Amino acid sequence: MTARGPRAADIAFGAYAVLGRLSAPLLRAYLRRRLARGKEDAARLGERLGHSGKARPTGPLIWIHGASVGEAQSALPLIERLRHDWPAFHILVTSGTVTSARLMAERLPPGAIHQYVPVDVPGAVAGFLDHWRPDLGLIIESEFWPTLLRGAAARGTRLVLVNGRVSAGSYRNWQRVRPLIAGLLGCFRLVLARTPEDGERLSNLGAAAVMTPGDLKAAAPPLTADAAELSTLRQTLDGRPRWLAASTHPGEDRIAGETHLALGERLPGLLTLLAPRHPGRAAAIRAELDSLGLTVAQRSLGEPITAQTDVYLADSIGELGLWYRLAEVVFVGGSLVPHGGQNLLEPAKLDCAILTGPHTANFARLAAEMSAAGALRQIESAAALTAAVAELHEHPTMRQAMITAAKGYATGQAGSLERTMEGLAPLLKEAVIAGR
16 A cells, blocks of 8 residues: 555544544434334443443453344354354354344353444444453454444454455445555454455455455354244145245345246246345335235234235244245345345255346355356346246256255355364464463
């Protein structure tokens, strides 16, 4: 970086900090608005302001931060290994969404603490860091909050970017302000990249020490499902052809409904399961499906699936493992619209023949490798989706071959956790010694 680069970055970070201080009086109003929209936890709003109701445990502490459900989920196997292999450390997990907090409450191992991440303003961040004093900070994927990262690094926290990723689009954007991203990446002692492409992009943007242990999401256990509920739904759906449109985004819900209509005569009795990425859109999705003349039953309203139900709107939180187990043919959304795709490994572990659209920039290498292995089929349009759903229902041998290939691919990726632990080992040892 040129001399001009660091000066420009320092000026920009300084301006960001000043803006944060000036906005502090408006912060409570901002959080109240989010609370009214169901995006904050009323009982724990103080955590977002840097005030914790829990004491810091005595001894060395690892802080793990993931933005929301996906990142928190991918961190769970790592948390369990850290608890087992490095029992001297206490573990603090932060995230920023209500849904991720619920997941952590259910699935964190004993001895691990969850807190909401503070908003990225100096007062809240200082309160959080002064209270918890983490010895090691593991930031999952691409959470580049300037005040939080720079504050932690200034206090001596050893920061590691875990499962680091930068999409092609983000890479192009960051290149325009390279001194800024280089300043943030400079806070990390180590970057553990998800793929070689991510590693190269992060290095080019200014990361100093980069390793590529693989995608940590590959090490996550299969999504869970309530056994009794699964049994009941299987009995209800016995004999009916069905497919799942999972993690859909605006525009894809209508495509799923139109696919159902197009297949009505070809696949009599077809049931479409539709699990939107954001369940808060359920009312709008239902209105759109109603406008197509489809009969909809809605999970959140307790409406049963009957013989007349065309689409079951699975607008629940934390039940994606249930829907994957009920449908062998699955379309993974965020991919027929330019979003970048969603997690393809989750259905791969649960006996699914997987379809996805062309927009998979967030998982480009994964999509390419799974396609090459016969574990995934990428379709280019709504019409191609309709044809693929029909073909996989009508040719069980083809469907089973995709299921087998997907499960084999997912199993082969599991070594990423071991490599991640190996990469972290020197910093873990250093933190233990410093703590003594």
